[in-house]
Amino acid sequence: MTIGVLLVILAFAAIASLGIGRYDISFGRVVEILVGRLNSPHVPITPTEANVVFTIRMPRILLTLLAGSGLALSGATMQGLFRNPLVGPQVMGVSSGAAFGGVLAILFDLTRYGLLGSSFVFGLSALVLVYVLNGVVARRNVLALVLAGVIVSGFFAALVSLVQYLADTEDKLPAMVFWLLGSFATANWEKLFLVAAPMLIGSLVLLGLRWRINLLSLGDEDARALGVEVEPLRWAILILVSCIVAAQVAVSGIVGWVGLVVPHMARMLVGPDHRVMMPASLIIGALYLLAIDTVARTATSSEIPLGILTALIGTPVFAFVLRQTQRGTRGL
Structure with a gap:
């Protein structure tokens, strides 16, 4: 209902x-x-x-809905996967890797296909580095996996800063900064069709796995006792999340807070069962980012970068949601 x-x-x-x-x-x-x-x-x-x-509004709105739903679903998935409500889809370093690919494409004047491809390749490369680093440090350790993601994210963030330092300050640097702040201003049907496949396929497969994510949220030992092959499933889910996030970053830059805030809203509304909470996160995420993007393109005569609004709106909303969650927990 x-x-x-x-x-x-x-x-x-x-x-x-x-x-x-x-x-x-x-x-x-x-x-x-x-x-x-x-x-x-x-x-x-x-x-x-x-x-x-x-021509102007429909492709932008559809792309916004895809990005919002994909980020929120990815966030809900990651929070269940790592049993941590403070984890977001950027924790694996995919966003930073995709951002590096994007600024590299801008630096070398690649076409929009080159920018999309570069963002996607480096986003997935970040996941490979996380996998290698996790295997070297402590295989089957969830905390080590998260820390590996933080390390890789910091590494690619440093590379992004290096590319910005090397960029032409008259032309390339402003383009990089605006792209990194996030925007759907350049949305069109071509971009929509390019990223629709990885985002839709990834989202549909994640929704199909939501009952298994329920089991993973119980803990690795309990999940194994119930017949779940934890490691292959975890990496399959991480690859799907990475595809969604890399595709989103490729077309609109880094959009933060959606994957962190929205799952908490969905959890307050429908409860912690991932079979219901994940579809709710998907819909609320689409609605949330649609509302923010509408404000971004209509509030002033010049468009406000999306990343600024998602942070300005997301931080107080997240604080409120956390407060309500804590009240609910104390009331049990």
């Missing part, structure tokens, strides 16, 4: 967002345009309306 209500709210929010911007279109008119394009070609649609709705 709750999931159904969330889906209805998300659908209404997405349609409303299609009409919000410098060129305002009423909710009813947006519905007419959408229905007219699908079923009734005789409904009059001006070229401006068609361009605003279908």
Whole structure:
């Protein structure tokens, strides 16, 4: 029931967002345009309306929904996987690796395909480094795995700073800084189609594994006792999360806090059972990032970088959610 209500709210929010911007279109008119394009070609649609709705706003909104849902689902998955509510999808260093690939592509003037490919390759390379480092230090130790992620993340963050230091301050450096702050301003159908496959496939497979993530959240020993092959499953899940996060960073830069905050909202709403909490996180994440992106593109005459808003909004929201969670825990 709750999931159904969330889906209805998300659908209404997405349609409303299609009409919000410098060129305002009423909710009813947006519905007419959408229905007219699908079923009734005789409904009059001006070229401006068609361009605003279908060319400018729709790919951006769909990309925002994909990114928000993917990040939130990844966060919920990671928190269950590591049994730690303070873990987010960036903990494996994938975001930093993908960011390094992106700034490297900007430095060498690669095409948008080159930027996407470079971000994706270095994002997955970060995961490989985490795997190697974890194997050298302490295999089958969850804490060592998290620490390996922190080390790799710090390493790639240093490389990002190095590339920025070497970049041309007139042209390349501003482009890098704006890209790293996060934005869907350059969203189009081409970018949407490029990243839809890894994000959708990764999300669907994670949803299919949510009952196994429930078992992993009990602890490795209990999961093994219930017949789960812990290590292969953990790395399969990490690869899926890495694909989602790397694809998101490739098209919109680093977007923080979504994967950390939203799972707590979902947990407050539907409880800790991952079979319900993960789908709820997916929907709430899409709704959350859609709302923030709508503010980012409409609050001022020039667009506000998404990373700034997600941090400004995410930190107080996270503090409030943690406070409510602590109250609920004390009340048990």
